Amino acid sequence: MDFLGYRNKRVIVSGCFSGMGEATARQLLEQGAEVHGLDYKQTGLKLASFTQVDLRDPAAIDAAVAGIGGKVDALFNCAGLPQTAPPLDVMKVNYCGTRRVTEQVAKLMGEGGAIVSISSNGGMGFSRRIPTIMQLLQVPDYAAQVKWCEDNADTVREGYAFSKECIIVWTMLMSNQLIKKGIRINCTMPGPTQTPMMSHFEQATKASVLEAAMQPINRRSTPDEQAGPLLFLNSAAASYVNGVAMAVDGGFMGGIATGQIDPRSLMANAS
Template sequence: MAADLLGYAGKRVVVMGCYSGTGEACARHLVDLGAEVHGADIKPSPVKGLASFTTVDLKDPEAIAAGVASIGGQMDALFNVSGLPQTFPGEDVVTVNFLGIRMWTETWLPQMRSGGAIVSVSSLAGMRYLMRQPLLKQFMELTDFADARSWYVANAEEAGDPYTLSKEALNTWTQQTAPMLMQRNIRINCTMPSPIDTPMLGEFRKVAGSAVLDAFAGAKGRFSTPDEQALPLILLNSDAASFISGTCLAVDAGLSGGLSTGVLDMERMMAGAAAR
């Protein structure tokens, strides 16, 4: 059996969202694994050893195209880790979290090598995506940013929370895209994290409240660390996961499974969190 099971040594990879949190941890580990790591974000990354860093605003289609062109060359793996919480305008949230990530990925696809892989960070907020397919279909059919943003504003009441909508769309797109990409021997997956102990956690607390947010830490008794989310991303894009594509992997210490099977009760967990 090969010593390098993950197989990143010498591979070219891009980490979108490497300024902080999970993306920063992901880029740092990939550098240590011997990959040629190209970073992108709206803010400069602190990660040492990057082959390049490119400033990209995922709300701007021209910036996305320019970012791909600036990095250039063939690529082995994409890591899509950027995202905005609901404290930003709803139309910006759906643009960055889904429209921008989708365009960024699709712009890279012609330069993806056979055997390549793509992974995106979704969220447990999007776990009910299969129940909202008719609405998601309307949203996802809009590829023009301005049209999609206008659709969200016009349908905000039915669409609901923009963060949830964006993650439901990301899950759906991942699974829709997987069979087509497999024809080119390219894999695509996403993860659905429970809350992560990063600066963004405070923004989610403003929206959801402490009782709801703390209940989501109930299965493990604490929030996830950035490393605990970064390493599954690295696994999914590695040679060790060569037969995994089209999956939406919950990285939540068993929370979603417990809720789905009734072993855990969210109302009880929220009450317990509120009482502490």
């Protein structure tokens, strides 16, 4: 049970109220970690501490992390908003807020620290927009990042896909910088997962597109199936894994890359 090495480690989980974040926090408790939670809603888990925080408020983020204090061994960025929320709120939570949490928690980490964020296979088109994404990534201040998003509404669009693309490229960018301090950073790209947020995806996305994204396994994942890879990436067992965007999608990305899944099946939602 101690293969992952979390016993007595101090960890922070943002988005611990439900879904993948709740599953992650619960599994970490089972592994013997000291878990500190951040979320907009109160968790039912018995954590070492819980702080209610709105990731749209950078001052609240700073205060929440400072309140935890001490040395932190691992950070799990699981908070997020779906594309049914206002686009600017989506960007604030999924990218700007996640980045702010990470920057503040990284100050509490030392050699051996690890960070993992949840992106999405909805961000798989990141490589086509790296020059544009890098423009935003080079903006250091939270307020200025939000202003960039406001000024580039045509790029941001509904916010969800672009925010997830940003997380992937930002992870790759920061992996080269943070590793100089002995800190690793990675992210996952989940496929469709049966969480409370799924109802929002169903509202905004055609059923045929969701079905296409479930190929070849032809079912949705569970939150626990997404939490396991998050725990692995931040564990001692993954000490040489850095800057990775890990697909956790039942083989979908593999099918796209090898031509076994037609990417045009995902475009029906755009019509």
